[in-house]
Amino acid sequence: MLPLPSFSLLAPDRLDDVLAPLGQPGVRLLAGGTDLLPSMKHRLFKPATLLSLSRVPELARIEPTEDGGLRIGAMATLLGVRQDARVRAGWPALASACATVATRTIQAMGTLGGNVMLDTRCLYYNQPAGWRASIGGCLKAEGSVCHVAPRGTGCYAAQSSDTVPSLMLYEAELELLSRRGSRRLALSELFSADGRDGPRIERDELLRAVILPPPGAVVLHRKVRPRGAIDYGMLLVAVRRQGDGGSAVISALGPAPVSVRVEQLGDLAQAAWKASNPLSTHSWSSTWRKHMVRIEVARAVAELTTPRLAIAHG
Amino acid sequence: MPDEIVLKTTINGESARLLVPANRSLLDMLREDLGLTGSKHGCDVGDCGACTVLLDGQPRLSCITLAAEADGRAVRTIEGMAEGGLLHPIQEALHRHVGAQCGYCTPGIVMALAPLVDDPDQAVDDETLREVLGANICRCTGYTRILSAAREVLAGGDRQRGRAAGAREPSDGGTA
Ligand SMILES: Cc1cc2nc3c(=O)[nH]c(=O)nc-3n(C[C@H](O)[C@H](O)[C@H](O)COP(=O)(O)OP(=O)(O)OC[C@H]3O[C@@H](n4cnc5c(N)ncnc54)[C@H](O)[C@@H]3O)c2cc1C
């Protein structure tokens, strides 16, 4: 039995009552808990107070925007997003990305907001406390050395959210909310260069919704993982076709996803391969993961350019 | 700020009012506070599905759900699956197909599959069935017999309790 560390729990049912304590020292947001609670059981976080969003119904709403896009509340579950008819029709790569997260049971618990705000992950960090203690911890927790790059001073723990690559290619924006008001942030601006720093929002802000611009972008998402369920990706790839050219977002390589754009779609796989620099944050060889970047991008491009397969549903 | 929570919940059809520490997981509340030990501790961090229970009818991993989440909601555990002296059809079929060996995963598997069986309007294709089972690790059976049991219940139109051939009374209060 792995008990949770002690904390106080706040579970307000009004958004205003969530915003009031947000930003105070030791307060941490709890959404579906599928990332945070396992991490707390491993003593990676010991917040004094958990501030649960699960009793605020308005945060779970999915609704069209005035310009024909979609506004997905941060507390919408991954299963709800994946099954939403509008998402499947207009942003099918998001639906299929949600369908690759963990398992269906976890998709019914985990939220889109929690997925976007997911902590970075590393082989030497996401481990039980005793395991970490046996190697003296690492720069991200308890230690003074990075086991991935021992001579460096940075942390390379990998952004591992399954929905981020396709959301980036759909040009999603984040609606952030605090007592000070509301603001928009492009999703591509969320990520830090160092794996310790976490998402770049203010301490008193929460993610209220993910905003998708009107449909039309042709995007495809692929995930490389050891088993067909449960596992995080060792490589995540999303590809978008734009006229003769296209873009790719490659993730699970380091703290921030890598974006590339080319004029000729045929050059995309090589460009993505060149831009990718995976480190040994996973138990799978980084040489092999880099090799797979080219292959997975080429596969995605092939699928995108085969008209019959252009729309992949989750 | 509250570090103990009063919660009003329904557990296997019975309403309960409980005082639990804020950091209690739903699984520990069920097992330690209420003695409902049918739901299992496997990994305790969301990987294995042995702790699956139903919260308002939907499968939840109780090891990574706070007990407080049960406030105002209905919890169903393996102990509440037998009704009127009859096993749930999926328990019945797992028994008949020998879909359990050590049995450690079985309560979780029953709770993951039961909502599919209980919704007669839902057509469940094999892909969905496999995907649902992907949330539950079984180290013994290789899943073949679990799948054959589930396929039979889902396809056979005998989703109602006691209809399946060989339905029998539980001998142990329904704990599979
Ligand atoms: C066995 C297992 C396998 C998994 N596999 C995958 C996988 O393959 N791919 C994947 O992407 N994820 C995976 N996950 C992680 C997780 O299930 C998902 O990422 C999920 O979407 C997280 O959402 P949540 O609501 O549970 O977040 P929580 O755990 O509640 O929160 C995650 C983080 O986000 C913060 N947060 C949550 N909501 C907000 C908000 N609205 N505003 C600001 N901050 C917020 C929290 O403070 C916390 O730091 C896995 C988890 C488990 C247990």
Ligand code: SF4
């Ligand atoms: S990249 Fe280095 S510092 Fe960061 S979590 Fe991994 S081992 Fe720790």
Ligand code: FES
């Ligand atoms: S014990 Fe809950 S998922 Fe393993």
Ligand code: FES
């Ligand atoms: S029967 Fe032993 S783990 Fe499934």
